[in-house]
Amino acid sequence: MSPIQEGRLIGLLVAGLWLGWIISWLLAARWFAPVKERAGILRQLPDRLITILGAVLVGFTPPPNFPAIYAPLTQRLFHYGFTTAWILVGFIALGIAVMWWARLYLGSL
Numbered sequence: 001m002s003p004i005q006e007g008r009l010i011g012l013l014v015a016g017l018w019l020g021w022i023i024s025w026l027l028a029a030r031w032f033a034p035v036k037e038r039a040g041i042l043r044q045l046p047d048r049l050i051t052i053l054g055a056v057l058v059g060f061t062p063p064p065n066f067p068a069i070y071a072p073l074t075q076r077l078f079h080y081g082f083t084t085a086w087i088l089v090g091f092i093a094l095g096i097a098v099m100w101w102a103r104l105y106l107g108s109l
Contacts, residue, residue, distance in 0.1 A: 003082070010085045014092060021096050032107065 001009070038044075 006082050007085075010082070010089060013089055017089070017092050017096060021099075024100075028103065032103075
C-alpha cells in the first residue's frame with residue numbers, strides 16, 4: 001500500500017469511527033430516560049462554545065484562498081509516521097468503547 005493510500009485509509013477510518021459514534025449516540029438517546037432537570041441555556045453557553053471551538057479546530061480545513069495572516073492555523077502541530085497514526089486510531093476506538101461502557105453501566109447513577 002502506498003503512503004498516500006495508507007494516509008487516506010487512516011483518515012477514512014478515523015472519520016468512520018467518529019461518524020459511527022455520533023449516529024449511535026443520537027440513536028441511543030431515544031432509549032435512555034430523559035434528564036430530569038437541565039441547566040439553563042446561559043449556564044450551558046460557555047461549555048457549548050468551548051466544545052464548538054474544539055470541534056472546529058479539530059476538523060478545520062482552510063479554503064485555498066485563506067488569508068496568509070491565519071497561516072499558523074493551517075500548520076500541523078505534530079508530525080508522526082503511520083505506525084503512530086495506527087496507534088492513535090486504536091486509542092480513538094478504545095475511547096469510544098470506554099465511553100459506551102460508561103453510558104451502559106454508569107449512566108443510571
